Amino acid sequence: MNIIADPDWDEARFALVREWSASVPEIVHLTVNTPYPGTETWATDARGLSTRNYKLFDVQHAVLPTRLPLRKFYEELVRTQQILARKHMGWQALWSCAAIAAGHLARGLVNFVKTLWKFGRQYNVEKLLHDHAEETRYPIALPAQKTERVDPRTLYIPRPELAGAALATDCDRLGLADKG
Numbered sequence: 001m002n003i004i005a006d007p008d009w010d011e012a013r014f015a016l017v018r019e020w021s022a023s024v025p026e027i028v029h030l031t032v033n034t035p036y037p038g039t040e041t042w043a044t045d046a047r048g049l050s051t052r053n054y055k056l057f058d059v060q061h062a063v064l065p066t067r068l069p070l071r072k073f074y075e076e077l078v079r080t081q082q083i084l085a086r087k088h089m090g091w092q093a094l095w096s097c098a099a100i101a102a103g104h105l106a107r108g109l110v111n112f113v114k115t116l117w118k119f120g121r122q123y124n125v126e127k128l129l130h131d132h133a134e135e136t137r138y139p140i141a142l143p144a145q146k147t148e149r150v151d152p153r154t155l156y157i158p159r160p161e162l163a164g165a166a167l168a169t170d171c172d173r174l175g176l177a178d179k180g
Contacts, residue, residue, distance in 0.1 A: 001029070003029070004032070004033050004059075007062050018079075027087075028087075030081050032059055033064065035049075037143070042143055044147060051063050053134070053137075055136075055138065056131060062074075085123075
């Protein structure tokens with residue numbers, strides 16, 4: 001299950017998500033609301049972007065202004081992600097799936113086991129803030145105009161007749177087909 005954290009969240013909302021997530025048996029993952037070109041959010045979000053650094057459009061970084069100071073937002077986000085990850089990862093998870101892990105390791109597949117200890121390096125407040133401070137080498141192009149209402153036909157969604165692989169052409173597969 002994936003929950004999308006809105007940049008408008010405060011400490012109470014993060015606490016509520018932590019509490020609720022601990023009460024359900026499913027694996028819960030938390031990402032950050034990120035408007036992408038071609039989506040309704042991209043066309044309608046009037047709050048404006050806080051960055052145009054394309055590198056940060058990864059559902060882990062806040063690219064819209066946050067209610068909390070950015071550092072505090074990331075502290076709450078990472079704290080919540082750590083709690084969610086501990087629920088289904090770490091030593092306890094390794095023990096419960098030891099046979100699967102051993103099978104992967106026997107075949108030289110180490111990524112699964114390595115991810116159990118990489119959490120702190122990837123989900124790290126200082127790293128997230130540092131990423132914001134980096135030079136923007138690839139600025140994302142802004143939408144031509146902001147709008148209140150979006151015609152769904154203008155969104156970047158494949159036409160139904162192009163959804164099937166049998167009907168797709170080479171241009172479709174390369175993303176070069178006329179989207180009109």
